[in-house]
Amino acid sequence: MLGDRRLWVIALISFTFVGAIASSRHFALKAPVFDDPDAALRDIAVQHLGEATALEQLRAGLKSLPEGSPIYFVGSSRSWGGTEIYLLTSCLYWPHKVWFVNTAESLTAPPPPAPPQRAASTDSLFFYETEAPPTKNIVRIGPKLSVIPSRSPRER
């Protein structure tokens, strides 16, 4: 029976028909982009921070931090946005340390390693989808990310 071509014709037509419907849902009807060196970083930043200039704002925010001060990123490991913005910050802030402080009560995946010690006043704090403590020098990047830069040695 499996050597019968008619059976295979029916199977392959059904396969192709279903595949065409499935593929059409994933087909990107957008113009190709050849000239954006930061296309992927920008896409992640815009997707989770909700502003067209989110990547530039994040870069400027990181540049304004005192040289080498560690970052404590407070967010939930259950949220894609939290994890991806943490990783984006970690990549942009190389080679300095960015620690993840997980706020999720129950876990779906193994969390990133906890910071080795509590944050000090020389450390910068990032809050993603988490209420930041009220301070004067808070910087907001989009509606979800709040940055409290560390105080530089001079300010202290």
Add this chain to the structure above:
Amino acid sequence: MMLLFALVILAIAGLGLFSWVHPKRPLNLFETVGASLFLGSVFISGSLFGLGPFLRGYALVGGIAFLGLTLASCGFWRLRRAQWETLPGARTFAVILLAAILIVAWQAFARPLGADGVFNFEVRARLAWENGGAIPREFFSDPSRNLLHASYPLFVPLNQLWIYLCLGEPHQSLVKVLGVIWFAAAACLTFSQLTRATRSPVPGFLFLAFLFVVPMFVLYPGGAAWVWADFPVSAMAIAALLYLAEYRTDRTGLGAFSLMLAALPWIKREGLILGCLLLAIVALDAFRKRDWRALAIAAPPFLFVVAGWSVFTTAMGAPPVGDFMTPSPALFWQNLEQLPRVIAIAIRELLVWQRWALLWPVAALAWIRIARDSSLSRWRFAVSVNVALIVIYTSVYVFSAWPVLPWHMLTSFPRLLLAPAMIAIVLVSVAVPRRQRDPVEAGSPEMTTESST
């Protein structure tokens, strides 16, 4: 212009490598192009890994270009007496392939790399570019960057680095060209091997069509348009499997098989499982025939890559990936109660038509036909590999370290299935009965052979 330079060096270096391992039989254009692109990517990533710590910037590019050109010169010399053949349906396939490549290029350049593409692969290329050509040592051991999975192999990032070094800047748009290259390589090499094996172009055409029918192969995250490691490891596994099939029937293609087998664990961690399964087939054949030559040739490069990467990551202090617990029989028995749940999720995944269309039901028909039809007996080992892969990939989730098992399977299992799915479409392509006048059944090979000299 520099992008073209990068791709030309990649291709001709690959041609040089292929000239050392090519099967001792007539070659054809599609096989040569496909194998050159794959092996060129292996050469580029391997030489960047080796030379990156010693050379910087343009010196590194120059050094690799020099090595590639030297390899290519030797390759042209070695191939000058090769016999060349024209495959049936070659012209039609070339036209269709061109259209397919344009579609893949459009889809690749129209979408970004995605989060996994950036954080698991591209960030390494970016850091290496900033560091002059070598991934900084601190990257591998930094505990605050544990989620970047420092122990993932470097095939994809180092090919991206090659593009960046040639362009003079990290460029997340232009780097997508690698997805197009690997797609073209997979299509060319598979068309060639299937057409040679069946003496009909039909399976090769079907294979190319199926790449578009199943969304996972090109469009879905992990497919060719995304430039993650899933597509190249699956395509390389298919290439190795088809050379193994050739070696088992015609005793040619062992060199190409061995090199592609060794590349598997260098592309992705799952390549270890894929490679071990293919090596197990070689070992079984050797045991049956009491002929250990193939095993003695194929195993050492594979084991060298596996052991070498393990030694490197240990020396660098890279933390192990914490997604799975260390497998052991005791742990398997301890977690056995998870197995029914794992199987249920796996079966549900195989039936997700949005990702797979009707691939798995059609593949099941192909497996049965191949198992029952003696004229398809050369493909029976591939059915075993296909089924074994699905079983192994499913059962590893018994060792999942994630607190919520379905979440772990949902996020990783579909991409893990890409290699078995690609093997499945090869098997469907050969299992579809062809017309009586088809050359394979009429027994009249249509391939025309000519000498290049």
